[in-house]
Amino acid sequence: TDIRGFLAETRMQTFGLKEAELIVFSDQFVWIPQHLFDADNLRQYLDVMCKVPMGYSVFEDYNDRIKAHLVFSADNNILSAFKVAIPGIKIRCQHSKMVNPVVLDSSDQRTMMLINIRDGVTDFALFENKKLLLSNSYSCANIDETMFYALDISRQFHLEDGRLLVGVCGDVDREKFAFLKGYFADIALYTGRPLTLTVPQMQHI
Numbered sequence: 001t002d003i004r005g006f007l008a009e010t011r012m013q014t015f016g017l018k019e020a021e022l023i024v025f026s027d028q029f030v031w032i033p034q035h036l037f038d039a040d041n042l043r044q045y046l047d048v049m050c051k052v053p054m055g056y057s058v059f060e061d062y063n064d065r066i067k068a069h070l071v072f073s074a075d076n077n078i079l080s081a082f083k084v085a086i087p088g089i090k091i092r093c094q095h096s097k098m099v100n101p102v103v104l105d106s107s108d109q110r111t112m113m114l115i116n117i118r119d120g121v122t123d124f125a126l127f128e129n130k131k132l133l134l135s136n137s138y139s140c141a142n143i144d145e146t147m148f149y150a151l152d153i154s155r156q157f158h159l160e161d162g163r164l165l166v167g168v169c170g171d172v173d174r175e176k177f178a179f180l181k182g183y184f185a186d187i188a189l190y191t192g193r194p195l196t197l198t199v200p201q202m203q204h205i
Helices: 003-009 039-047 076-085 094-098 101-106 143-156 174-181
Strands: 021-024 029-033 056-063 068-075 090-093 111-117 121-128 131-139 164-170 187-189
Touching: 021 068, 021 076, 021 094, 029 039, 029 131, 039 056, 039 068, 056 076, 056 090, 068 076, 068 090, 068 094, 090 094, 094 111, 094 121, 094 131, 101 111, 101 121, 111 143, 121 143, 131 143, 143 174, 164 174, 174 187
Parallel strands: 021 090, 111 164, 164 187
Antiparallel strands: 029 068, 056 068, 111 121, 121 131
16 A cells, blocks of 8 residues: 555645554454453454454554453554554554544433444444443445344344434435434434544535
């Protein structure tokens, strides 16, 4: 990956940056409570659930609000290019950004489900009383499969539609949003960067 070429083409200046983050979309991740976390066992945490592929590194990101470490994998080919172009860059995962103070605080009065739609995958996070109840990613070939998992999560946690607020972001257009709205009465577009809307037509709603 020619990251240096991209930076030059977009005229992005990296010299003097005090802080930079690379958000990787990882489907291999697990949250480990702080009192159970051991930095020497990062790869073992993931290997319990899935085998980390060759050429991938394992990282951790601590979330002070929920007192847990997010352990995730990322492709070395992509990472090395960014690390050379931007020394000191911090590697984070999409779920690091989904579990954020704004969303946690919004779940004080109502349960909040955050849905991030990607190409072939949908990320879900569920919050209640400022706590994380669920954080997972599912293979979803279309919006029907995304809806299946959203409804399944609602059933698992016995969520009544009246107390559930759904925020959706990522690859969502008017048709997908209307489809989701047909099942969830209280749904809104989520624009909390860097997880925001990727379809231009929806960014002005």
